[in-house]
Amino acid sequence: GGRHEPITPGAPVFVVIDRSVPACSEIPGDNCPTPWDYCCEPRESLTAHSATIQVVGPDGSPVAGDLAQAGLKPLDEVIVIGTVAARPSPEVLTIRATGVHKVTN
DSSP states (O other), X not given: OEEXXXXXXXXXXXXXXXXXXXXXXXXXXOOOSOGGGOTTXXXXXXXXXXXXXXXXXXXXXXXXXXXXXXXXXXXXXXXXXXXXXXXXXXXOOEEEEEEEEEOOO
């Protein structure tokens, strides 16, 4: 499981951050207006605890659509089903997701 962080509004691509990394909104006294960007966390930690998710259809091609319209909001906890895609660099883990499920409590 991880937390949804939008990359591009209107695109089915987003970043998940491991739940062990606190969002800025979970740090007392941090008043970051966009806690889902994890600006309070060192870049090395984010790189080690994140994955870029690209939502694809059954044929493997990217789907069109807006994740917000699908009910996902920043910092939602999600479960992603998919496969690891080619890595553009050693620091970037990319998942081609065939399923994204919002965790409800």
